[in-house]
Amino acid sequence: MRLSVNNLACERGERRIFQGVSFTLLPGEALVITGRNGAGKSSLLDILAGRLHPASGAILLDDADERTLPECLHYVGHRDALKAALTAEENLAFARDFLGNPALKPREALDAVGLAHAARLPVAYLSAGQRRRVALARLLVAHRPLWLLDEPTS
Structure with missing residues (x-):
């Protein structure tokens, strides 16, 4: 699988957030995006995840066996997207x-992220850090070759 991003631009409201972003990722490669607050890091991930449309540019996914980009990726954003009433x-x-x-x-x-002991606890009882680890454990239960992680070290 090969992900190519060519000359991508993003606008939020009437403000150009970024432009001219290009990169290619092959299997096993990682890309770390850094920048100041408001530079468009999360917006770039939202575009890749299909949650936001680019102002211009192209995103190409090759060798994905007819799957779309959203079908090939996991996205872990600022919010953990966990159901508080359900257990981990x-x-x-x-x-x-x-x-x-x-x-x-x-x-x-859960064992892989150090939370085997919390498997039967409702997520509402977990700390913010534990909830983040449950969200990251979601990457491990379904095979998706591309991971988009927004602020993964938080």
Whole structure:
């Protein structure tokens, strides 16, 4: 699979946030995007995830077996998108079933992020850091080759 971004531009309101962004990613490669607040890092991820339309430019996905870009990616943003009333394990089981292409079992994914002990706790009882780790464990329960992580070290 190959992801190519060519001359991408983003506008929010009537303000040009960025322009001329180009890169290519091959399997196993990573791209780290840095910049000041408001530079457009999250907006770029939103465009790649299909949540925002680019002002100009092109996004090409090759060798994806007829899958669209959103079907090939995991997105972990500022909000964890977890259901507070469900347990950590139930949240991951839902994600696995919804996304398809099962990979690790929910318990295995929680163990991988150091939260096996919290599998049966409702997410509402978890700390912000633990919730973030449950959100990251979601990456492990369904196979998707491309991960978009907004502020992954927070």
